[in-house]
Amino acid sequence: MDYSKQIQEIASKLFAENKIDYFVGYKQNSFDDSQVPFLITDPAEIPKLVFTDRSVFNLANYLKPDHTKRKRVGLVVKGCDSRALNLMLTESQVKRENVYIIGICCEGVLNEKGEKAQNCVECVMPDPVVYDEMIGTPTGKREYKVNVDIRELATKALEERADYFESIFENCIRCNACRHSCPLCYCAKCCLDQETSTLYHGANTSSGAMHALMTWSLHLAGRCVDCRNCEKACPSHLPLHLLHKQNESVIYENFQQHLAGMEKDDRGAFYKYSLSDPDDFIL
């Protein structure tokens, strides 16, 4: 999967027609074969744009900052990124006319070990759901699979699972990089930033981290698109996908097979209800 040429062509065309102010793509990292997000305003920098199976980051995140929010932006999205972007459009965070979306029919990206990433193996929608221009051949929606780690953890005893999660939460340094790297965490004033609320638990302990990560994952429940930007940003390498995939599997199983960002104007599982939702856990 190497679409660098096509992306460069489209970017230079967009700059030539004055359709965009910014272009967001990927650039080769200078010290190894990984790639970094690359924001350009100058058409002279277009030859640096690349797209291969190392283009792991979700570029929809770069529509959040003030300097790109009200500008016309061209950006490259894979299947999962386009679902996040679809939600951002639905939630009025981005104006559709302000973005020029280059959708990639993704064949899966690699993780740092050079294997196909776990979320790509389990991907449900490799094709872009929203785009102006599509690159590659669409392969269609795939069957939803419950995450392999979730299945494994579900077989463990409660105490064993609790010990495991406590060791995870202990390593959290409360840097909030997960929140900043998430395209769907765009609140100007986040509830995790308040220090005066008596409900907020700001201590840098496993219970404080548990409070923060629970809150964060529940705010993203029914909206998370499994792009794993949070996990790539986490300096402590916490397996943050566990929380999201757990919520996703519960939501998929119980709420009419809901998957976030797949359709236009679908705001997420918690913004709607059905009379036939499961009631058996309620006394």
Added chain:
Amino acid sequence: METEVKEAQGKIISAENPDITAPADWQPVIMGILCNWCSYAGSDLTGTSRIQYPPNIRIIRVPCSSRVDPWFIIKSLQTTADGVLISGCHPGDCHYISGNYYARRRFLVTKKLLNFVGYHENRIQFSWVSAAEGPKFAKVVAKVTEDIKKLGPLHRYKKENF
């Protein structure tokens, strides 16, 4: 899971973790978050009807069950409570028409997530109690108290200074 409270040398042994014990007269603290229009009135009816129910529950009144933020549950469990009971109107009876339908979705996901990270599922309980169901409220509180007594004191993710 054990069906009866294990008692050894005058102590309660947690069904969740055998290392956790409590004195035989240990009483759990249960945070009850009740919706103003149904369950709170229902609990009031229980009292005015002179129906006995365990005094372990501490009640907070909220406008609607959908007002319940997962923070309420997490904060309760991290500080004093050994369990949480959230109660609202029956589906279709919500004072705000559809609040409890939204709440029901959130409760399911919250309960499963908290169970996933290590809280026993019986520590977070939900119920629908209408304003006319005084006896049901007493039964629900008795059941929840009994369940949590079996689990013993909560020791996970406790907030040290609050």
